[in-house]
Amino acid sequence: MNNTRINLLARPIGNPTPECWDIEEVDTPDLQENQVLVQVQYLSIDPAMRGWMNEGKSYVRPVRIGEVMRALGAGIVIDSKHPDFKAGDAVTGITGVQQYAVLDGKDLVKVDPNFVPLPAYLGTLGMSGLTAYFGLLDTGQPKSGETVVVSGAAGAVGSVVGQIAKIKGCTVVGIAGGEEKCKYVVEELGFDACVDYKAGNLRGQLKEVCANGIDVYFDNVGGEILDTVLTLINMKARIVICGAISQYNAIQKPAGPSNYMSLLVNRARMEGIVVFDNAANYGKAIKEMAGWVAQGKLNAKVEIAEGGIRAFQDTLMKLFKGENTGKLVLKVA
Amino acid sequence: MNNTRINLLARPIGNPTPECWDIEEVDTPDLQENQVLVQVQYLSIDPAMRGWMNEGKSYVRPVRIGEVMRALGAGIVIDSKHPDFKAGDAVTGITGVQQYAVLDGKDLVKVDPNFVPLPAYLGTLGMSGLTAYFGLLDTGQPKSGETVVVSGAAGAVGSVVGQIAKIKGCTVVGIAGGEEKCKYVVEELGFDACVDYKAGNLRGQLKEVCANGIDVYFDNVGGEILDTVLTLINMKARIVICGAISQYNAIQKPAGPSNYMSLLVNRARMEGIVVFDNAANYGKAIKEMAGWVAQGKLNAKVEIAEGGIRAFQDTLMKLFKGENTGKLVLKVA
Known part of the structure; x- marks a missing residue:
């Protein structure tokens, strides 16, 4: 599968600029045992991304130079060698800023897009x-x-x-x-x-x-x-x-x-x-929040930026300029 | 009883200066029912004093202009119209920066100078x-x-x-x-x-x-x-x-x-x-700390500044210059 991905090329000083990124086209690798191929539909655009671009100790390790930029994504399973996933499943996980991601099944969470739309799993229920x-x-x-x-x-x-x-x-x-x-x-x-x-x-x-x-x-x-x-x-x-x-x-x-x-x-x-730090209690929290969404007490809307994977830099800057309202996601597919 | 007292004359900008103080000699008033006359022996010299000299909201009200400067003191009862106190008792309380203080008995705490020396009740046990x-x-x-x-x-x-x-x-x-x-x-x-x-x-x-x-x-x-x-x-x-x-x-x-x-x-x-905020638990805490002092695990030494009541400004500046070691008290009598 031809995959466009965005790698970190240089660490920014101040605002991220187009020069920070290397846009690369590669073929997706063959699946190994327990791996899953995901077509990324939406990417979560987060303030934390700026921190991940810095060198130095933080709550997660920095993205390495040359590595695909870290991002939470939501997508559809295309192919699977993991027993818990099959083609057509909707999932979320740290897909990175790319069109297709190959991940271990244990790093993916199955979600139900019939309950709330897929991008909400990157926002209110994410x-x-x-x-x-x-x-x-x-x-x-x-x-x-x-x-x-x-x-x-x-x-x-x-x-x-x-x-x-x-x-x-x-x-x-x-x-x-x-x-x-x-x-x-x-x-x-x-x-x-x-x-x-x-x-x-x-x-x-x-x-x-x-x-x-x-x-x-x-x-x-x-x-x-x-x-x-x-x-x-x-x-x-x-x-x-x-x-x-x-x-x-x-x-x-x-x-x-x-x-x-x-x-x-x-x-x-x-x-x-x-x-x-609360990973052990995510399930309980999502269930309670989903109940509030169902009762109409909690709005699960997101703001969707268009333009595909190549609009990543512009969408990130939209966030830092404060131009978004609510959760900002980039539509990839 | 002739009483020398130090009143706040002007609020400082930066360091307190001699111009902030009005040194006044007055007679102590006659005791009313439940009041106690204390001869101040030691005054606690505290960083908090600087805050009390400022106008504006804090955790206690500011000292008013013309009012005797607030200070914790330890001293000896000279005369008492309160049933719980008699001449010769050692006490601590908010005496203010003066040689003699008239206080309601309920605002005084009796202490035992045979257990640890009186100034320690302004420090380690204060x-x-x-x-x-x-x-x-x-x-x-x-x-x-x-x-x-x-x-x-x-x-x-x-x-x-x-x-x-x-x-x-x-x-x-x-x-x-x-x-x-x-x-x-x-x-x-x-x-x-x-x-x-x-x-x-x-x-x-x-x-x-x-x-x-x-x-x-x-x-x-x-x-x-x-x-x-x-x-x-x-x-x-x-x-x-x-x-x-x-x-x-x-x-x-x-x-x-x-x-x-x-x-x-x-x-x-x-x-x-x-x-x-912990006033309700002072007794329990002092008891535990007194035990540690008795066992030699907790040093109850203080640094005593000489010079009497008129050395108050110099002693306060000694504190702010960091020239003291351990609790600093001013010997008054």
Whole structure:
């Protein structure tokens, strides 16, 4: 099978550029025992990709130079030498940025596209949704009646965080960039309010809609927004550090949250989370979230970028420019 | 009784200066029902004092302009209209920076100077020791065999943190300023190692003595030291934010810990503590610590500054310049 794949050619300084990638056409290898050939239909476009392009220790090893870029994908089985999979099965797994992937069956998860559409398994019922689920519930520990604030509220993780917090009986305030996204967050996702950080005076805006202060802050962006929220937290507040998209392409060392001493004044906690630590409980979480989707309490929509595998670089930059609403996936086939 | 007292005259910008204080001589008022007259013998000189001089919300209200400066003191009862106290009793309480204090009996705690000397009740068996006890054990949650690092290791809180961590079976590394303090921390307090941040290459020094990384970091200083430690923490590390003496006199907004994303990479936690939240458990903690003192496992020494009440400003600056070793108290009478 002729396979177009995108390899990491050079590590970026700042934003990823077209020069970072080597687009290669190769034949797919013959299947070995227990392997499965998957035609990739959708690729998950994630902020974490920027980190995987860097050298140095992180929560997973960096992508090597010359190696196909790491990505979560959803696709259809074309051929299988693994007893659990047959042609036509819908699956998700770390396929990489390519049209066809050969993976060990144990690294694939079978999904049901009749229940929710295939790309939703990369979003609300995929890593983004699981990140939101475990980060909010286990680390944020929101109680009914508390105020939960989430940044990147229109994004893949933030949108699910806010909806789960609503299900748990919290007052939910989003932070997003631009009027249109804020409208989407309130009207489509059901947040109580959403403030536009691009409109200025973020602290004043937040103070107005968080009349009882902030009990849980789920941070996807870092930078000045985190620093501002720190000035508004309540006693015993929980801050979940999930990401820092504002800093991922920074060339200079990012500024730390200079108001971190608010943690002391308020006996508050700031804790980092990585979704992979919860792998043993994915099944239970997906089942609960799928129930919420079925009941219409949780929106499982995704934003689909067209253009095929060669649009990968442009789609990645769309994410970093904040042009997407909700989970962004690239349609490959 | 003629009483010399030191009132806050002006809020400092940067370091406290002699101009911040109004030294006043007044007569002590007649005792009302339930009040006690205390002759102050020792005053606790604390980093927190700098915060109390600022305007604005914190964990306790600011000292008002014209009001006697807040301080914990230890002294002897001279006269009492409270049934629980009589002349000659040794007590501690928030006496303020003055020679004689009139306090409600309910705000005083009786102590036994035959068990440990009176000034120790302002240190190891006082707020400093209690801060160390609850911050390390409840928030840091050190397990036997883990590596605990503490900054301000020669200071009032840090010295007790490290000794308790040793009692709990941890490998304990201090951070202090200067060779002499480091020697004291290892030889007198029994830490496994102590690194001198003034000697440069703090990261390299720490890496060498923390062969298994850092599981618990108890931070008394903030600034660059916190930022450096963040690069060396282990998975699921606990960082206890107890103070930031490096930042208290800063005129500009302090720099935040720019490596805070290490919390995410390592699924680690950073949490602020304030000792007052544990008031209900002080008795139990003091009893346990007193036992350790009796067994010779916990050093209850303090550094006593001479010069009387009028030496308050100089003694406070000694603290901020890091010239003290262990708990610093000012001898008043």
